[in-house]
């Protein structure tokens with residue numbers, strides 16, 4: 043996979059839990075432009091272990107001088123976000139992937155309803171620039187814990203004016219999803235990014251109101267599941283790999299020196315799909331890619347997010 | 360090194376040939392003795408110097424003649440160019456991709472100067488110089504996509520990605536192997552591949568689509584497709600079938616080696632940055648059986664491939680009329696001995 047060498051040009055504490063990082067290319071050349079909703083995967087070497095976390099690009103898609111990401115410090119972090127908060131400073135060198143968009147705007151929509159919860163605002167920041175540039179019709183609904191956690195609210199106000207609707211949990215303000223989604227005519231697309239319960243609530247509300255499936259868009263980066271340690275056998279490489287509690291299967295396979303395919307590392311793209319040759323226990327599928335039938339068959343697994351509870355698991359790798 | 364561009368025609372008198380070096384670099388597609396559809400997609404990485412994959416877009420001795428032929432075809436039928444309104448970002452992405460590639464890789468023929476959004480493009484072989492504001496279509500003499508499609512060899516399709524599939528929402532198509540842009544615009548992956556025999560049953564199409572949906576910026580991919588064309592004709596479109604379909608009847612055992620051409624499409628796909636669309640580039644290479652046989656290894660391989668060709672493919676690729684004559688002519692190069700895997704000429 044092609045990677046881009048970057049260095050950190052600026053770090054800003056935006057809210058008590060969120061830091062904003064500005065990246066520039068190490069060789070000083072411009073970045074590629076990108077499309078709103080794109081993310082990059084940042085590689086971090088944390089005490090000899092490589093973490094790869096996806097972060098939405100939140101700058102303007104046409105700004106090729108710098109890329110911007112924001113990182114929320116996860117309370118139960120596996121290390122990536124803590125590393126970004128505590129060890130990354132101006133001048134730090136990192137590697138990122140080229141932008142990938144798994145949350146793109148529907149170009150033919152008549153109107154776009156964007157619903158963000160907390161740090162889930164980040165993919166919308168770049169989408170808003172595209173929507174404004176293309177003169178599209180949209181509304182942004184942004185929910186956060188309390189005003190001090192409403193990262194970027196002022197910046198958003200400037201971009202969106204009266205299209206921005208804010209909801210602070212601390213003031214008991216809630217998005218009335220049924221009201222919001224039932225008032226919409228045809229040709230509207232809804233996008234949600236935020237904590238899992240919010241994403242589920244939006245998808246369910248839209249479905250119940252009869253929205254077509256392809257008009258409902260969500261992005262959740264599943265943080266690779268923390269779980270019990272287990273062992274896997276790689277048939278082609280003929281080795282056994284121990285997957286510790288805090289590592290994903292994909293990370294453990296890579297650490298063992300085996301080249302495995304991946305793209306999103308978040309259970310949505312399908313690239314890392316691998317055949318299960320044998321297993322004597324339960325596969326814990328955490329991805330959004332395999333169909334329910336494929337998951338039930340026990341013949342396939344996505345090692346970037348999924349795990350297993352068994353004594354023996356043989357993969358076709 | 361500056362290329363010498365040849366004066367050629369791809370219709371009427373068919374004044375077309377390959378120089379010895381063009382034959383040597385021809386993208387011969389058959390690594391094995393038998394051919395069947397497969398998901399033959401690989402990263403479009405830089406190839407060895409002089410090969411057709413050295414650069415993202417290959418410019419060769421036929422460049423000027425092919426661009427002229429594009430113009431003739433388009434003048435006769437404006438329907439060969441079409442693009443839907445939501446693909447404007449993709450049009451500019453295409454302009455950036457092709458201008459940057461050509462000016463980087465062939466600086467003696469093309470140049471691009473940028474001053475912020477004020478760009479100046481110069482194409483010396485075609486004698487074009489254009490200053491414009493990147494992103495502002497009103498500063499271009501025509502659609503940005505059409506402007507650059509006229510200046511790069513091959514056909515181009517702009518694909519929008521939505522609903523887990525790809526839609527052909529724009530195209531500049533003047534050298535297609537018997538398929539129609541007018542028919543395909545706005546169609547989805549499954550719809551336009553529906554006529555292809557056997558591939559669906561083999562699962563080729565579903566797997567290829569899955570792969571393309573994940574296509575990444577900065578990591579283009581490519582594959583080769585092929586057919587056999589009578590006379591070195593680029594425009595073998597269904598619209599003009601009456602003009603070229605009957606030429607298949609003119610093949611006889613005496614002229615088969617001059618008339619029948621191996622037509623190879625170097626197809627490459629690039630994810631585009633601003634639009635998240637994909638551009639599908641279909642670059643056509645033509646070489647007569649006689650030219651091909653200057654490398655007997657290729658003639659021997661082609662004999663085996665054609666002799667064992669699935670009847671559905673002979674029919675689908677329109678080879679029925681001249682297939683036996685072609686196999687007969689190629690047979691004299693085949694001594695029956697085993698061949699190593701590989702596409703190399705010698």
Ligand code: HEM
Pocket residue numbers: 396397398399400516518525527536537538539543551552553554555558563564567571582584585586639675676
């Ligand atoms: C995404 C861009 C692509 C477009 C727009 C496209 C379009 C087409 C069209 C229009 C045809 C002719 C169908 C007909 O007879 O009417 C065709 C044929 C075919 N396509 Fe694609 N295609 C694309 C990519 C691919 C890829 C990546 C594969 C990889 C497996 C593929 C495999 C084939 C095959 C095997 C045929 C039959 C060709 C022959 O035997 O001559 N296509 N394609």
Ligand code: FES
Pocket residue numbers: 303304305306307308309310311312313314315329331344345346347
């Ligand atoms: S890497 Fe994308 S699903 Fe696993």
